[in-house]
Amino acid sequence: MSTSPLITLNIGGTLFHTTHQTLSLTGPTSPLSSLPLPSPSSPPPFFDRDPDLFSHLLSFLRSGFPPSPSLLPSLLTEAEFFSLPPPLLSKLSLPLHFNPFALSPSLSLHLNGRDRISSVSVSPSSSVLSVAHGCKVTTFTPSLLHKSTVLTPLPFIDVVLPLSSSLGAAGAKDFPGLHLVNLLEASPPEVLHWAPHPSLANSSTVLAIGYSPNLIFSSFESCRRNSNAIVAFDLEKFEPVLEIGRKEIFAAEIDTAIPATKLSWINNLGLLMAAGSHAGPAGFSGYVRFFDTRTNRLAFEIEEKNLDCFADVAASDSLLSVFKVGVSSGDVYMTDLRKIESFDNWTLIGEGRRSGDMKKKEGLGCKMECYEKNVFVSREGEVEMWSKAAMADEEKSVMKRNFMGRGKEGEEKKKITQLAFGGNRMILARKDEMCLEVWQS
Structure with a gap:
């Protein structure tokens, strides 16, 4: 069981619960890694993004495995918005064949x-x-x-x-x-x-x-x-x-x-x-x-x-x-x-x-x-x-x-x-x- 503090996010009106340890994987330049610790009086941080895509992004951070290829282009855009580091972006990039x-x-x-x-x-x-x-x-x-x-x-x-x-x-x-x-x-x-x-x-x-x-x-x-x-x-x-x-x-x-x-x-x-x-x-x-x-x-x-x-x-x-x-x-x-x-x-x-x-x-x-x-x-x-x-x-x-x-x-x-x-x-x-x-x- 993780001892990292629990963090709640509001993504496009949908609440997500995760840990600070998971969000720290997004790298030092991402807004997700620098979120303040939650307090009872403050509302969850809000991001005006697609909650369905964010759920796949969160799953990728937890497991390290990218989703199906059909989702990769949209997920790459979402990862760029949250400033994920290049090693993670490369995992979400489709293998491009130069013809x-x-x-x-x-x-x-x-x-x-x-x-x-x-x-x-x-x-x-x-x-x-x-x-x-x-x-x-x-x-x-x-x-x-x-x-x-x-x-x-x-x-x-x-x-x-x-x-x-x-x-x-x-x-x-x-x-x-x-x-x-x-x-x-x-x-x-x-x-x-x-x-x-x-x-x-x-x-x-x-x-x-x-x-x-x-x-x-x-x-x-x-x-x-x-x-x-x-x-x-x-x-x-x-x-x-x-x-x-x-x-x-x-x-x-x-x-x-x-x-x-x-x-x-x-x-x-x-x-x-x-x-x-x-x-x-x-x-x-x-x-x-x-x-x-x-x-x-x-x-x-x-x-x-x-x-x-x-x-x-x-x-x-x-x-x-x-x-x-x-x-x-x-x-x-x-x-x-x-x-x-x-x-x-x-x-x-x-x-x-x-x-x-x-x-x-x-x-x-x-x-x-x-x-x-x-x-x-x-x-x-x-x-x-x-x-x-x-x-x-x-x-x-x-x-x-x-x-x-x-x-x-x-x-x-x-x-x-x-x-x-x-x-x-x-x-x-x-x-x-x-x-x-x-x-x-």
Whole structure:
């Protein structure tokens, strides 16, 4: 028999009796866990919610077993209202199968204000979606039914990564420090808990943020732009534990210290991929570096000093390959990560456009992301997908291209500026539009 105090709740006019011990499972941010102990003179706390759904939620808290799948979507919304922690929310989430061939635009998520969207990212653990626009961060719950917008002291946020349903990391190219931000809408009007880490140099700005199961990585560049490095933070205490690949500029040789603007973790190989490029009088140049964080050494580097340097690059953990889109040709290339130490050249996939005018910069502005066993490339207002297809006559496979959601002839779609994936969704942001386009399978 439980010795925890008995608590009575009024849910939509129906009384429920439970214990403080059961309600404490909802986590410290939930209004259910901070209810005062009952007194004879005070009425039961009232919540204007559906009592039938709450009975299933209470049963889930008591047993730990979710109800039938038909109830999960409604129960997930109820759990989000009561701010249950991510581990419990994940138990109430339907297993979502990502089918790239069935993706279609399903809804628009509108944002507050008129600032352009600068960063869109999805939490790797809780499917929380965060969007940076101007000095604000808007966060959507996994069901996309609820959102909260918080203001920050940064004049403009360039990159944001949600670490959980309530905490995110953010940075700016023109404002020093990596910052922790409370993603939940707060009251009173000091809407934000915002704390730069004291151990970081105040003169370093953030260009990119990445993550692994245990670490968060941030690419820093000094405000004088004469040095840069990648710093790894422990996810538990959020303390810097490792500095990776410090580079410094000597004299006018800017190519010696191009900062990383994209960070990706390759879990199957335990490598951190860092990529950066630079446009100068001599054209484009860049690099793709792979770091072993266990030994803090550079495992391999691909230098890009040719006419067709990458406009964007992405690593696929599932395909164990790295892909790039050429800035001049717009062609898509790949290389096998299992043979990266003997790298000779990129392999062109598809027919290619190299016969065209290389001065047109066909790939400039293209975005590239890998998700599961697919590669997605944005081209102006459209998205093309490359998927692995087996050949019938031999034990080989090739990458096949598919066009997604092509509009009618003559119909112009605004340029895609951001591309992100999570669960069974693809999220797009378009130029000058203050809403997100959500594609679901």
